[in-house]
Each structure stands twice: as structure tokens, then as C-alpha cells.
Amino acid sequence: MSGSEVLVYSTGDLLAAACAARLVTRIVDLQAAKGSASVVLTGGGTGIAILEQLNRSPARDAIDWARLDVYWGDERFVPADSDERNEKQAREALLDHVPVDPARVHPMAPSDGEFGDDPDAAAAAYAGVLAANARPEDHGDVPTFDILLLGMGPEGHTASIFPESPAAYEHERSVVAVRNCPKPPPTRVSLTFPAIRQATEVWLATTGEAKAGAVALALAGAGEVQLPVAGARGQRRTLWLLDRAAAGELGKVYQPPHV
Ligand SMILES: O=C(O)[C@H](O)[C@@H](O)[C@H](O)[C@H](O)COP(=O)(O)O
Numbered sequence: 558m559s560g561s562e563v564l565v566y567s568t569g570d571l572l573a574a575a576c577a578a579r580l581v582t583r584i585v586d587l588q589a590a591k592g593s594a595s596v597v598l599t600g601g602g603t604g605i606a607i608l609e610q611l612n613r614s615p616a617r618d619a620i621d622w623a624r625l626d627v628y629w630g631d632e633r634f635v636p637a638d639s640d641e642r643n644e645k646q647a648r649e650a651l652l653d654h655v656p657v658d659p660a661r662v663h664p665m666a667p668s669d670g671e672f673g674d675d676p677d678a679a680a681a682a683y684a685g686v687l688a689a690n691a692r693p694e695d696h697g698d699v700p701t702f703d704i705l706l707l708g709m710g711p712e713g714h715t716a717s718i719f720p721e722s723p724a725a726y727e728h729e730r731s732v733v734a735v736r737n738c739p740k741p742p743p744t745r746v747s748l749t750f751p752a753i754r755q756a757t758e759v760w761l762a763t764t765g766e767a768k769a770g771a772v773a774l775a776l777a778g779a780g781e782v783q784l785p786v787a788g789a790r791g792q793r794r795t796l797w798l799l800d801r802a803a804a805g806e807l808g809k810v811y812q813p814p815h816v
Pocket residue numbers: 599600601602603604631632633643707708709710714715716717740763
């Protein structure tokens with residue numbers, strides 16, 4: 558995966574804290590430069606831990622929260638009040654504790670929302686939200702997200718794009734419904750590769766020995782259909798944030814700059 562930067566941290570907690578610090582700095586710089594910033598959040602333990610660390614950061618309110626656009630890379634298609642919801646977890650970890658502008662926070666629909674139990678309708682609606690927020694300079698129907706956060710699974714899924722799944726072959730639509738996911742819950746809504754690759758920067762944050770093989774394969778150039786995380790690239794930057802365990806197999810194929 559050419560052009561990837563890899564940062565390795567001694568523990569997952571340090572990774573989450575360091576990623577939170579990076580987010581503060583990057584968002585503050587973006588807001589100073591262009592008056593606003595946009596981030597795409599992810600679910601999963603590492604993604605939520607980053608938000609929890611950001612909420613605890615002494616520099617948290619250096620961010621102008623009212624000028625931050627918040628999207629999600631994927632969502633579990635469950636009722637709004639389900640603890641499985643990425644949105645609910647993100648709100649509890651961070652968003653409910655900072656003065657975001659509700660009009661600039663864009664969750665994906667729940668299974669008991671206006672689209673009922675129809676994940677295809679929820680996906681189409683989110684594609685419409687992205688299109689409505691895209692500007693002419695974005696050259697399409699997806700905003701150029703400033704920072705897109707992702708996690709990954711041991712078999713190489715990212716967002717809710719799983720190996721050899723229909724979503725891994727999707728290159729037209731920006732958002733799709735995902736069914737029969739190996740990682741519960743089984744039904745989700747997810748950005749596709751074209752939407753993910755619209756981001757200026759993609760930050761992949763993962764921890765644990767179970768991910769080490771997929772990390773090494775992705776950085777060695779595996780294909781995105783068999784290993785979707787290999788397809789998660791930013792237009793200008795793809796940054797991998799790993800703990801030592803997740804970087805454990807890199808020695809065989811990749812020598813990251815250890816920090
Ligand atoms: O909704 C989800 O489940 C996530 O978007 C998913 O892609 C997650 O980021 C990875 O499965 C990693 O999860 P962990 O960090 O918990 O291993």
C-alpha cells in the first residue's frame with residue numbers, strides 16, 4: 558500500500574490518546590485555515606476509545622465544535638436506542654459533551670427511524686445527505702472529508718465492507734446496505750470505497766495481535782476485495798496507527814518508524 562505512513566504505539570491506550578491529540582491539532586489547523594473541518598467517525602472499540610480520549614483531552618475545546626461536520630463511515634442497522642449503535646456510542650463518548658451544531662452532525666438512520674426496517678432506503682438517504690453536503694470543488698456527490706477514521710477486523714474488514722462481500726465490489730454508489738455481516742449485528746449501512754477514498758486523509762487505527770496478519774498483508778499490497786482495509790486510502794494521506802501487537806507481523810514485510 559504505497560504512500561502509507563505507519564505509527565506504532567506501545568499500547569492501545571497510548572494509541573487512542575495519541576490519535577485524539579492528533580485529531581485536536583489537525584482539526585484546529587483546518588478550522589484556522591478554512592473556517593471549518595469535517596470528520597468521519599467509526600465504530601468499534603478502538604474508534605470509540607479515541608473519542609473517549611478526545612473528550613478527556615485538556616485541549617478538547619480548542620476545537621470550535623460548532624464548525625465541525627460529523628459523519629459516520631458505517632452504522633449498525635438497529636433501533637436508535639440500541640447500545641450497538643455507533644452513533645449512540647459516539648454521543649456518549651464525546652458528542653453529547655461538546656457544543657456541536659446538531660445540523661452539522663449526520664448520523665445514518667436507525668432501523669426504527671423514518672425509513673423503517675429498510676436498510677437500502679437508509680443507505681440511499683445517507684447518499685443523499687452526502688450529496689447535499691458536497692460542494693462543486695468536491696467534483697461529485699460526496700464531500701471531501703478532511704479526516705476519515707476507520708477500524709478494521711482480523712479478517713481485513715473496514716467500515717462494514719467485508720471480504721468478498723457485495724460492498725467490496727461497489728464502485729458506483731457512495732453508501733450501501735450490508736447484510737449477513739460476519740460481525741454482529743448482521744445488518745448495517747456503510748460507506749463504499751469511492752466514498753472512503755474521497756477523504757483527504759484516512760486514518761486507520763487498530764490494536765491487538767488478531768489484526769497483525771491483516772495489517773501486514775494490507776501494507777504488503779493485498780487486494781481490496783479479499784482485504785477491504787487495503788482499499789482504504791486517502792487522497793493525500795493514509796495513516797496507520799497501531800499498537801505493538803497489531804504491528805507484530807510488520808517486521809516480515811514492512812519496517813515502520815517506531816515511536
Ligand atoms: O461498526 C463497526 O463495527 C466498525 O465500524 C468496524 O469496522 C470496527 O471499526 C472494526 O470491526 C474494529 O472494531 P474493534 O476496534 O472493536 O476491533
